Amino acid sequence: xxxxxxxxxxxxxxxxxxxxxxxxxxxxxxxxxxxxxxxxxxxxxxxxxxxxxxxxxxxxxxxxxxxxxxxxxxxxxxxxxxxxxxxxxxxxxxxxxxxxxxxxxxxxxxxxx
Numbered sequence: 802x803x804x805x806x807x808x809x810x811x812x813x814x815x816x817x818x819x820x821x822x823x824x825x826x827x828x829x830x831x832x833x834x835x836x837x838x839x840x841x842x843x844x845x846x847x848x849x850x851x852x853x854x855x856x857x858x859x860x861x862x863x864x865x866x867x868x869x870x871x872x873x874x875x876x877x878x879x880x881x882x883x884x885x886x887x888x889x890x891x892x893x894x895x896x897x898x899x900x901x902x903x904x905x906x907x908x909x910x911x912x913x914x
Contacts, residue, residue, distance in 0.1 A: 816852045817854070828887050828889070829888060834882035834884065836875045842871075846871065848867055849868075851885075852865055854882070854887075863887035864884075865885055
C-alpha cells in the first residue's frame with residue numbers, strides 16, 4: 802500500500818480505477834469491485850493488470866487485479882476487479898502489535914513526516 806500511495810501522489814500516468822463512495826467503503830473491508838461502482842478508468846487497461854484503486858479524491862484505497870479489459874470493467878452486475886490488498890487491512894490488524902508499527906509508518910508517509 803505504501804508504494805500505491807507514493808505512485809498515486811507523484812505520478813499521473815499509472816493504471817488506476819476511480820470508484821464511488823459506496824465501493825470505497827467496501828474496498829476498505831477487502832471486498833471486490835463491481836462494474837457499476839467504477840467512476841473512471843485510466844486508458845488502455847488490460848485483463849489481469851494490476852491497478853491502483855482510488856476514491857473520487859484520488860486517495861489510494863487498495864491494489865487490485867482486473868478480470869476484464871477496457872470499458873468491460875464498467876459492466877453492471879459483474880465483479881470486474883479483484884481486491885488484492887486494501888488500506889483497511891492496516892486498521893483491521895490494529896490489535897496486532899507487529900502490524901501497529903507498520904500502520905504508523907504508512908500514516909507518516911501519507912502525512913509527509
